[in-house]
Amino acid sequence: MKVAILGTGYVGLSTGVCLSDIGHDVICVDLNEAKINKLSQGISPIYEPGMQRLLTKNIDAGRLSFTTSHQEGLDHAEVVIIAVGTPQKDDGGVDLSYIEQAGKDIAVHVKQSTIVVIKSTVPVGTNEYVKRIIDEQFDGNHSIELVSNPEFLRQGSAIMDTIEADRIIIGAEKKEVAMKLQEMYRPLHVPIILTSIRSAEMIKYASNAFLATKISFINEIANLCESVGADVEDVVKGMGKDKRIGNSFLQPGIGYGGSCFPKDVKALLHTAELNGFDFSMLKETIAINDSQRRLLVAKAVNRFGNLKGRKIAMLGLSFKPETDDMREAPSITIARSLIEHGAKVTAYDPVATDNAKKIVEMDKVRFTSTISKAVKEADAIFIVTEWNEFRQMDISEIIKKMKSPIIFDGRNCLENNRIKECKTIEYYPIGRPPIIIGKN
């Protein structure tokens, strides 16, 4: 099948390489010339496991190509997938300008009957809106049908999440249109759920809002565990065994970040407000997440009295491991808050440092190239992202370099038995009893 993809971000690119890998003839269109040049040479612009291999493999096989020209990209496309960005607006709503532009480009350049698939996360009703934009602009007599086909891929496992998805949602009004999309995805052998367009749009928001709420819920349980002396990791184990609850997305920490959860929860709330519906639970999900991001600083203030002149080493910057993405990363709020409290901040991350350096709120942070350099003479360590490098570090050696051996673990990634091997340490995890050994 000849497939055109508009937008080469995480979603567009992952979809492009995976569809070409199952045999389709895929062309990806993006206006960013530098990015398209790189991609055409087989160089992935993002850090994503498996991406590089599939990119070169399918370019070499002649199934995957890239262009900045809409005319070239949309020529003869049987399916056009819109995977452009849908940034957040100041009022919590969604900026649809890239989507609108994609609709106009399709109206002008598509000269054959086509199925237009919206993969970008868009508020309920957007597919109908895009159909109107296309209908207003185009003057041919070929048919253009819209399909809502949201994605559920996670950064860091985008390829696996596409190839081995739990489900594929196809929201279409006409049976033959849905069948064509089913045929496109058939080689993946993933369960397909057919719905109306509006339900498909809603499934994406409901899923992300539910997962975000699950995280905020467990973070509140963790905070309560600290007050009552319970251990949230045991609580999660006990809860997760209940099949109705499940054990995923119950990892307590310093709040969810990234390009999706924060934006999508706010967008769903905005949709509710526009429809006169008071979705108070989502307001709480957001409020809990905001205060969770401040937890490590609050704990440090509690421990030290105040943070003036204290040197804090942040280990981890990206919003989660296996990505260099800094969008909505809790590390940004933490760094800003530490600086406001008068602390000196050093930071180390295995891959996200270059992106972190571009963030204005981080301009007073001193970035280092190793864990050792970051923790040298530090009054405390904040573990912000659970990279394997931190899980595996030699804790006794690390704390020797510090001024005082104090660790606030925002991701519960250090094992208790390794902490207990240290002669002197103060270890403060989330939702678990602290471990204090020796005198500081």
Ligand code: UDX
């Ligand atoms: C998410 C959704 O999982 C995906 O389906 C959607 O398409 C895009 O948004 P992503 O943002 O890549 O994917 O990351 P994810 O792994 O879901 O984590 C999001 C945030 O939640 C991270 O900051 C992570 O640290 C946090 N998280 C996740 C927790 O705090 N606890 C958990 O148990 C799981």
